[in-house]
Amino acid sequence: MGILSGNSKEQPMHYGEVFGTWSFLLTTKGAIAGYQTYLNHAGDEDLQKLLEEAIQGGQQEVTQIEALLKENGVGLPPTPPDRPAARLEDIPAGARFSDAEVAAMLSENIAAGLVACSTIMGQSIREDIAMMFGQLHVQKATLGGKVLRLNKEKGWLIPPPLHHYKAEND
Secondary structure, three states, X not given: OOOOOOOHHHOOOOHHHHHHHHHHHHHHHHHHHHHHHHHHHOOOHHHHHHHHHHHHHXXXXXXXXXXXXXXXXXXXXXXXOOOOOOOHHHOOHHHXXXXXXXXXXXXXXXXXXXXXXXXXXXXXXXXXXXXXXXXXXXHHHHHHHHHHHHHHHHOOOOOOOOOOOOOOOO
């Protein structure tokens, strides 16, 4: 039997796992507040649904990660207050994010979340933590696919320069 064999939930978290999960939780809480704000700016109904899905997913992540940290005696990061609902028409045009901008910010946030999940999975020695973030990674990838599809359908996707190369036959 190895030094960290047995039920991984009974093993201590190492400092990297603590920092990674705590930082992920802090960022997720901030993202939820951001999504609530973006929801006020979004006019497209499909985009609103994806923002609501992102909020629900984030709240589930918060519940799961808070339970892990509490079980391991780790203090929790602060939670920003919920953002109030606002009518799109009440936001001045010059202060309003466009639907394309909201979708781009959502895409970027999901991409960063995928990297964070992968990092925590890679540094974890506790199987339960690695598996938890593996599941979160799959959920984020699924949402990211939906947002990508929406960006393409609505014409909001701005691709980088496309590389068209054909090797010449010598």
